[in-house]
């Protein structure tokens with residue numbers, strides 16, 4: 427064992443400096459054992475080059491989770507803000523995410539086309555996003571649900587989808603936002619029928635069977651005086667996260683001149699942060715306003 431290791435280190439010294447560094451770091455582990463061949467069983471899951479890599483997370487069994495934690499219906503703003511906080515954390519902690527979109531219990535994260543993070547391995551992208559998101563959900567829970575203890579640990583499933591062009595990526599995000607609209611309109615009427623007209627869930631479902639968007643808008647307006655277009659944007663459009671320059675004001679103690687020492691001064695710093703937007707991303711306006719998202723040159 428020792429002999430073989432010595433030989434290996436010696437071999438390393440003769441090779442490139444990159445390999446040398448690796449050898450020194452790995453030390454004894456560098457010696458190949460007869461078990462090494464099991465590495466060949468690992469599947470290659472490298473994402474296609476020059477494509478957008480999307481990781482979408484979805485809450486595991488969140489129907490039950492929402493019931494147990496008394497989420498408001500049809501939307502619980504605390505839960506949505508917590509999801510947004512987790513997504514911001516994911517963008518700040520991980521590399522190369524250019525835009526994220528979330529609604530309900532799901533979030534999509536888009537990695538830049540040229541990202542070479544973890545050599546573009548799908549499992550690395552997916553597991554890092556899912557674990558960072560889930561731990562953030564638990565970590566920040568108490569900031570959003572002050573009077574509601576977390577009763578059991580939530581989970582999120584993840585998937586990776588690779589999109590080959592700007593158009594397919596935009597269509598993917600449009601699909602998720604259209605889904606948000608369809609579900610939110612349905613849920614808004616469904617819960618109004620239950621909460622305000624006293625229908626049972628089955629009766630509400632039957633009432634909405636076969637109705638179109640215009641019919642649902644009409645029920646909301648004529649029966650509940652709700653103009654759907656005045657519902658909060660976060661509920662109707664979901665949340666978009668993009669990097670933007672933000673001015674941050676901090677206070678700093680003055681050191682010099684002597685007569686000013688100890689006094690506090692406001693200092694403004696510009697930082698690039700993931701900023702929350704609740705806007706339409708289906709039309710062209712958003713992409714024209716933020717061309718840097720799709721056309722990065724680095």
Ligand SMILES: [Mg+2]
Nearest residue numbers: 484485488531
């Ligand atoms: Mg779910």
